[in-house]
Amino acid sequence: MKTYETANIRNIAIVGHGGSGKTSLASAMLFDAGAINRLAKVEEGNTVTDFDEDEIERQISLSTALAYCEWNKTKINILDTPGYGNFINEARAALHVSDAALVTVCAVAGVEVQTEKVWEFAQEFSLPRFLVLNRLDRDRASFQRSLASIQKSFGRTAIPVQLPLGAEKDFRGIVDLLRMKALVWKGDEKGSFQEQDIPDDLKGEADEARNTLVEMTAEGDDALMEKFFDSGDLTQEEIMKGLKQGLLSGRIYPVLAVSATHNIGVHALLNHLADLAPSPDARGEVRGKNPASGNEVIRKISANEPTSAFVFKTIADPYAGRISLFRVMTGVLKSDTTYSNANKDTTERLGALSLLQGKNTESAPELMAGDLGAVTKLRETQTGDTLCDKASPIVYDALTAPEPVISFAIEPKSRGDEEKISQALQRVVEEDPILRYHRDSRTNELILSGTGQLHIEVVVGRLKKKFGVEVERHPPRVPYRETIAASAEAHGRHKKQTGGHGQFADCWVRFEPLPRGSDFEFVNEIFGGTIPKQYVPAVEKGIQDARVKGYLAGYPMVDFRAAVYDGKYHAVDSSEMAFKIAGSLAFKEAMASCRPTLLEPIMNVSISVPDDMTGDVLGDLNSRRGRTQGMEKKGSQTTIKAQVPMAEMLSYEPTLTSMTGGRGYFHMDFGHYEEVPSHLQQKIIQAVKEEKEKEE
DSSP, X not given: OOOOOGGGEEEEEEEESTTSSHHHHHHHHHHHTTSSXXXXXXXXXXXXXXXXXXXXXXXXOOSOEEEEEEETTEEEEEEEOOOSGGGXXXXXXXXXXXXXXXXXXXXXXXXXXXXXXXXXXXXXXXXXXXXXXXXXXXXXXXXXXXXXXXXXHHOTTEEESEEEESOGGGOOEEEETTTTEEEEEOSSXXXXXXXXXXXXXXXXXXXXXXXXXXXXXXXXXXXXXXXXHHHSXXXXXXXXXXXXXXXXXXXXXXXXXXXXXXXXXXHHHHHHHHHHSOOGGGGOEEEEEOTTTOOEEEEESSTTSOOEEEEXXXXXXXXXXXXXXXXXXXXXXXXSEEEEETTTTEEEEEOOEEEEETTEEEEESEEETXXXXXXXXXXXXXXXXXXXXXTSOOXXXXXXXXXXXXXXXXXXXXXXXXXXXXXXXXXXXXHOXXXXXXXXXXXXXXXXXXXXXXXXXXXXXXXHHHHOOOEEEEOOOOOOEEEESSOEEEEEEEEEOOSSSOEEEEEEEEEEEOOTTOOEEEEEOOOTXXXXXXXXXXXXXXXXXXXXXXXXXXXXXXXXXXXXXXXXXXXXXXXXXXXXXXXXXXXXXXXXXXXXXXXXXXEEEEEEEEGGGHHHHHHHHHHTTOEEEEEEEETTEEEEEEEEEGGGTTTHHHHHHHHHXXXXXEEEEEEEEEEOOHHHXXXXXXXXXXXXXXHO
């Protein structure tokens, strides 16, 4: 495999709202560059970058896929990312290792929710951005309407470098505003075109659009601006220079016209990527930290620097094992070489390096600074880790994964899968850092958390298809608790005579409520040896066993003190078991007088929504017994802080998505316990009773 110098590499992340044609565009780019031999289609399930069974079945991208092609002696690494909200963090991770973003916008719908989200991600990493108006061949597609949507959202510096020829089904090519020529599609899927003069009916619009483009490109360069004022125009080379400067500085966002499925405009797009998109070294330096001292380390993106690579994604393959995708940050990464994992202070022996073409690989002996590649079967290295020369250690900042917003309880369908499920979940979590799983100590359920219901559904599908583990999912049980609201004294007496040694234990216990969060406290107030000290712990054990089973609805009893203060024993018939039973009897007797009540977990919730939807969201929170703690405005978004019972939040994610059209998001964590309103307690108790009856 040919080794590409850093200056001849372009790392491009294709991002945008779901359904805007990202995968189709990647397919057309690979086909036109000769990397594949046919124009693959999402509908036919044969695209290079959507190769997972779930992706083919659902016809949407679920994770970032890496591919590459060569165009004009330039290697273009393509990161095809998901555009649906549940998987949008994949796009953020891809942009983190890219040098430019190709933001696709559907020419029918214009700027949508996730278009704005990926734009924010690109801003976070200060990336140059191209805007691709795709699907111009569709019914109701409009270049002008979509351009207006883009400029309203992202500003007037989103400037066309092309105009479409024809509209909807008659879309047949583009007008190149740099060379003032029409590129007319020949009507085949090869992307072939003829260069012609601009049609007369478009000449005036093209002249006006070119003048706007020339003026915009000249604004950032005094010499170009002076020439523009003197002559009223710039040469193609001067426009390209101004565009490249403006793109790199984030001042200009070129807008291109494309139909990926018909392969119209893709040749011109590839030309712009090769000519205008920055190479890795054009974007300046990289910054990391010395893992030993914590001091900042700054390096040039150059093959002459010490070697370092950042692992940005892990793929759990049931056959190949762990596949680590990386970006060579500095130096030259070589196959069959040992490097240091600076995060874990271990060494890793790298086998053969690979270039990924979707799921297919091609071996590479070495990769230069800025290039993207993969390696299999690293022992310790995970997503976010840095590999480097041991003599020149450096650690690059890893992305922080957002908190999950929805959880489900899962259980294996067959007992034989109980041992396999934890191992399979560990592999899946390596692949997807947003996922969380844990065993809830309060309900003993295995809880799987993710970004949304679709996210969890996909993970459950992967567990079955990749690792042969079938699970059932259901909403997690709310971990209610029980407590007491009043003090009481109770007598526990256990006496049994069956011939030979009998059983005898007698104890008096005082039960008192404690402040919320105190759990349980046991006090020994026995004086005078009315209960021998060796039997007192048995009384506590009996109360402990009884409180775990609860009194009202089978939930653990918390926030109370039990003080044993009197009792009797028999020198022959008393035993630890007898006093344990007596302690549990005292607990049960006391509960009738202690005014037992139910507690529910209250979650701290943070919700970010567009300003104009705040009222609807607040109204919905009130209906969920939520208490607003405050609001904070950030740009066009408002963040609402609230405390809401967990029971009311189990189905919140789809509701918020529906209310805000996917533009709202939230996260929550446990806050504290509070008493359940009395009118709801009986419903909860009755539901538990009915569930137990069904089980019996």
